[in-house]
Amino acid sequence: METVGGLLREWRHSRRLSQLDLALTAGISPRYVSLVETGRSRPSADMVLRLADQLDVPLRHRNRLLVAAGFAPRYRERPLDGPDMAAVRDAVAGVLRAHEPYPALVVDRRWNLVLANAPVEHLLTHVDPDLLAPPVNLVRLGLDPRGLASLIVNLAEVRTFFRTRLARQVARTGDAVVQALYDEFFASQESDGPEPRAASDEVAIPMIFRLPEGELRLFSTITTFGTPQDITLDEISIESYYPADADSAALLRSIADARPAPGL
Known part of the structure; x- marks a missing residue:
């Protein structure tokens, strides 16, 4: 079962950022980033989206992060011909x-x-x-x-x-x-x-x-x-x-x- 911390860590690695780099851009402490990634702290929905924004995560995957954190998806997907x-x-x-x-x-x-x-x-x-x-x-x-x-x-x-x-x-x-x-x-x-x-x-x-x-x-x-x-x-x-x-x-x-x- 995927976790929000594990997914955030994958995105951070793909962006070649350290925990300190992400913490500085998101305005939080490196310790908090570590706690989230290891599952010892459960981030709020707003925090998930703040971290996703700093990691330039596409909207489709932001929904996935929110669901993994226990929240409802935030973004809809409507067909262009709808x-x-x-x-x-x-x-x-x-x-x-x-x-x-x-x-x-x-x-x-x-x-x-x-x-x-x-x-x-x-x-x-x-x-x-x-x-x-x-x-x-x-x-x-x-x-x-x-x-x-x-x-x-x-x-x-x-x-x-x-x-x-x-x-x-x-x-x-x-x-x-x-x-x-x-x-x-x-x-x-x-x-x-x-x-x-x-x-x-x-x-x-x-x-x-x-x-x-x-x-x-x-x-x-x-x-x-x-x-x-x-x-x-x-x-x-x-x-x-x-x-x-x-x-x-x-x-x-x-x-x-x-x-x-x-x-x-």
Whole structure:
């Protein structure tokens, strides 16, 4: 049976913090941290959440900590397509539409595609239909030869990007599914040589696609919800892609202009 002290200790170790480090950031004594971790002191619900906040524990796992301490879960998990999330869903969909003609999409904690705008859907026309069976996974879309990998000119750099983000995510969340995704594409490459470096004149590492319409260079930004109180919102992010040069911007506009109008 898991205990709140044991779980907190695991999270502290994963963050590479000593009991003193955690105590200082949480404003409590190292002795109290030790008492909690060894089960000799039962923390209040507020204390559990204070320690979880300092350890950057995801909301899903904060519920687990609360239950282990004998308290009810604090955070709900409502589906994005549910009635309670209509306002959020409409806001996110509006962000995706407003980003057109540039690609933008929403992924969940396991890199599954939740929403996408029309430019993303155009890119997916080049993907093997087998990869588009739900749940559609963005990592597989990007790295599987049947997906976008065959169109990506700088695939080695893009692989490094995914590898770094997945490794950080596993370290932060301990998610077994994300670990399996990492292993699927990268476990056999742990002894690889130095990772590719970005060209010195690049502001950010672009993804370079060779499409039938021409070469498309994109860089991405990531948007998350500030101070979410719902697990679903805590675990989704908006990936927005921007043209890295004027030619790419013009290409995206021309693709949008050639797209049939809705309803036609």
